[in-house]
Amino acid sequence: MKSSAERKYRFYVVGFYFVLFAAWQLLCALELIPDYLFPPPLHVAKRLWELGADGMLWPSIQATLLRMAIGFAIAAGIGLGIGMLMGMSRVVNRCLKSLFLGLQTLPTAAWVPISLLIFGLSDRGIYFVIIMSAVAAIAIATSDGILHIPPIFLRAGDTLGTPGYAMPYRIILPAALPGIVTGIKLGWTLGWHGAVSAELIKSSVGLGYLLYMGRELNDASHVLGIMVLTILFGLLLDRFLFGLVERRIRIRRGLERPA
C-alpha cells in the first residue's frame, strides 16, 4: 500500500524534474550561449532517439553493463575476502586500512593511464580499472561492518555452540550484512565511474566510448544525451538492483519500515 504522503512526494519529484527541464529549455531559448554548445533538452532527446534508431545505443549499453557485471563480480569477491580478513585480524586491518583509504581518495580515472601501459587497448584494462576502483570501498565497508557487529551476537554464537570454522558464515557475515551491502553499493558506483572513464580512452564500444565519439563529432547534444543516459542507468541499477536488496534486508531486521 502506498501511503498518501508517499504519493504526494512522488508528485513533487515529478514536478521538480518538469521544472528543471523547462528551465533548461527556457535558458536555451534566451540564446545566451550558442545552442551548438548548450543545446536545449528537446534537441538532446531527439539526438538520443536518432542514435537509438541507428542502433548505436543498445550495443554500447550492453557492453558497459557486461563489463561491469564481470569486473564488479571479481571486485566484490576480492573486496569481500580482504574485508573479512581485515575484520577478523587487527593486524591486517591496521596494515591495509590506511592503504585502502588512500586508494579510495584516488580518482577512479587515475587508474586509466597505468592500465593503458600494462594492458594496452585491450578490454582487460577496463576490467582492471573497474576492479581497482571498487575493491577498496568494498573491503573497507566489509571490515567496518564486521568490526561494528555488536559483541553480544558473537557471544551468543559462542555459547550456542557454534564451532570456530562456522562462525564466519553463520554469525559474522550475516551480522555484518547491512554494512556490507552499503559497501557493495558504493563499490558499484565507483566501479561504474571507472568503467566509463576507461571506455573514454580504451574502447570502441560502451557508454564512455559514445561520450568520446560525441566530442570528436563536436556534437554537444550527443554528449549531453549520453551523459543523461549514463546517469539514468547508474540511478536505475543503484535504486533497483542494490537499493531493493538493501531495503529488503533492512526491513527484515526492523531497521526500516516497509512503505
Place this chain on the structure above:
Amino acid sequence: MEAPVKLRLSKVAKTFDTGTQIVEALQPVDLEVREGEFVVLFGPSGCGKTTLLNLIAGFEAPSAGEITLDGQPVGRPGSDRLMMFQEAALFPWLNVIDNVMYGLRWQPRYRFRPRRRREKAMELLKLMHLEEFTESPIHELSGGMKQRAALARALAPDPKVLLIDEPFPALDALVRAKLYTELQDILVRTRKTIVSVTHDPREATCLGDRVMVFTGRPGRVQAEISIDLPRPRDINDPQVAECAGVITAQLEGAHEK
C-alpha cells in the same frame, strides 16, 4: 538423598590488569551447584557476580581456581553451559523458529536432521506460547516475547547448566511477574540446573533455591541463604517480600562493617 553436584567452583578468583593497575574483581569463591538446583548470585553492580557467570560460561578464564562441570574442567564457551543475556540477543537475520533451532545444528543428535530440529523447536515454542509467531521476524516481537524466544533458544540444546544474566531487566513489572511464573513452571518441568545473576532481591527470592549474596570492591560472597518457600512463588507474595528483606539486610550489614 541430595542430588549430585553438577557444577563445582573451587577457589575461583579473577583479577583484571587495566595496564595501570591490577583490579581484583572477584576474591576466591567456592560454590557447588547440585543437579536441578537454581542458584541466584545476588548483589550490587560491580560485585563480580556477572564476572563469575562469564567465567562459568567460558567467556573469560579465571585468574585462579578451577571450574568443573560433571567433574570435567570447563573450557571455551559451549552449549553445555549456555548463557542467556540481559538483552534477548536473538539473531535479527533469522526468524523466530530459526533462532530457536540455531543451537541444535551443532548437537550430534540433530546434525543433518533439519526436521528433528524443527520438531524440537516447535515443542519449545509451544511451551513458551509462541507457536503463532514461529515465522515472524524478531523485531515484530514484544520485549517479553523476545525473552521467551531467547529462553526457548537457550533450552533447545538441552544445556547441562543454564546461565541467566539479569533475566528480564528491560521489561515492565506486569510482564516480568508473568515471566517469573512461567520460568518457574518450566523449571519444574525440565528440572534444569540454573545459575542466574540479579540485583533485585525479590527476583532472587522468587526464583532461587539458594541465594549467594555478593558484596562489591573487591567482589566476594557475603552470605549464602537457602529459600525454602513452596513453588511456584509469586513475586508479590508477602513471604517472598519478607525473605527479600532478609537478603537485603545481609548487604546492609556488610556495608556497616
